[in-house]
Amino acid sequence: MSADEVVLAAMRAMWEAADPCPVDLTERVLFRLSLERLDVEVMAIQTALSGAGARGTEMTNTIIFESQSLALTIAVSEARMRQRRRIDGWISPSAALRVQLHGADGVLEETADEDGRFAFPDVSGGLVHFTVEPTAGAAVRLDHPVATPAIAI
Known part of the structure; x- marks a missing residue:
């Protein structure tokens, strides 16, 4: 290995330790690229709240996404003993959308x-x-799908 390669390897190791790449970076980039090929409106995260549930073994996170067309609020409940989640959501303005x-x-x-x-x-x-x-028939008319950014639940 040349002196330059040794220095570059040391710099790489230093930066990987000091500022590691997010584990989900590849998935997020691929998601973003897939949206560019579609006619999709992308929502932005407006609020992310965390709070304890009524029972000591549960935690609830509430996230609000907004776009020009609508807002989407989701509450994620997680049982600490399981890897499963319950997601409750609300669309605003109210509409029977898929x-x-x-x-x-x-x-x-x-x-x-x-x-x-x-x-x-x-x-x-x-x-x-x-x-x-x-x-079809929903109270809110969308010209194209509306998508949220990827989030970890």
């Missing part, structure tokens, strides 16, 4: 009720994102 959850379990789909409420009662933890799909 919601897809993309994650470790594949693509799960629910339709929100007329008040915009939906739930995914049993989801694997890990990186997920949501897509709200245009739905």
